[in-house]
Amino acid sequence: MTDERTAEEVEATLRIGELADRSSMSLRTLRHYDEVGLLTPSGRTVGGFRLYTERDVDRLLLIRRMKPLGFSLDAMAELLRVADSLESAATPEEAAGIRTRLDAFIADAAARRAKLEEQLAMADEFLALLRAR
Known part of the structure; x- marks a missing residue:
């Protein structure tokens, strides 16, 4: 379009x-x-x-x-390009290569999520310390 x-x-x-x-x-x-x-x-x-x-x-x-x-605009654009290209892959081999790139984004997102979980746990500890005073 x-x-x-x-x-x-x-x-x-x-x-x-x-x-x-x-x-x-x-x-x-x-x-x-x-x-x-x-x-x-x-x-x-x-x-x-x-x-x-x-x-x-x-x-x-x-x-x-x-x-x-925390993905940058460039990283977002690349992920969207990868996702869009998966829909138009001409061969199974091409789709497998695209899927590998998508899997790398999935791993990156999972690592970022884990870091956010750590930060939330620290925030919860901080709040508990403040409430205990």
Whole structure:
């Protein structure tokens, strides 16, 4: 899909404000994600307003889940490219190579999650110390 598709060509569209409401993200963040290529609108109205589909919503929710894990915008973009390329793999060998790259992201995300769990445990200990005073 390209930016040049019109509202009539894009099914079940949301404007950027509706997407912001559904995702609990700011308009500024959504525009930034468009500028850096993380979330490209599926179409535009005749007046040039961005239009998003349910697939775009799913993509945005994936991006939103990466943020707390501390992934950079570049890492997010790479993960999205890998995930997108898995759908279009031409051969089983190509799919296996892509899956290997995806597995590396999974391992990285798991390590980041474990670090967050450690930080939460430390925060719980800190709160317990404060409450004990």
